[in-house]
Amino acid sequence: MTQIRPFLMFQGAVAADAIELYLTAFPQGRAVSSQPHPEAAHGIMLAELDLAGQAVLVSDSSVAHAFDFTPSSSLFVDVDDRAELERLVQILAEGGGVLMPLADYGFSQAFAWVNDRFGVSWQLNLP
Incomplete structure (x- = not known):
């Protein structure tokens, strides 16, 4: 089955803080799963959230990228x-x-x- 889910990749180890914010904003939401990076300083390798019925994937990038979020998405x-x-x-x-x-x-x-x-x-x- 094909599935589409938004994927939010954060620069640095801030995904846990973002998850906390999103679960505060959407109190019926929940963290479905969360897998830390093997090196704890890199934060979350991959987490799946359920926010108002929408699955959202969240990750901390352990690699610095020349791009970040944009309002166009x-x-x-x-x-x-x-x-x-x-x-x-x-x-x-x-x-x-x-x-x-x-x-x-x-x-x-x-x-x-x-x-x-x-x-x-x-x-x-x-x-």
């Missing part, structure tokens, strides 16, 4: 109510940045686009 999250949208914007944008502030842009009730402190881009939407 993002995780798009539909929420059920304004309070949840505001909560996610606050949690995910802290220490990161706001690309589009929480507002009504005409295509939904409310929308925000943020980068978290690890550089991962999130589009947060109240349809």
Whole structure:
């Protein structure tokens, strides 16, 4: 069976901190599995998260790369109510940045686009 899952590769050993942030943002989420690098200083070799029913793979790169995350790829999250949208914007944008502030842009009730402190881009939407 073919399967597609987002894969987030972090520079340095920060994946554990990112996982903690994402499980705080999505409290019904869970770490399905996690395998550390053989050398502990390199962090997580591969973890799988379940975030709101979406499988997301997470890894720390033990090799330095000349690239990182870009907002051209993002995780798009539909929420059920304004309070949840505001909560996610606050949690995910802290220490990161706001690309589009929480507002009504005409295509939904409310929308925000943020980068978290690890550089991962999130589009947060109240349809």
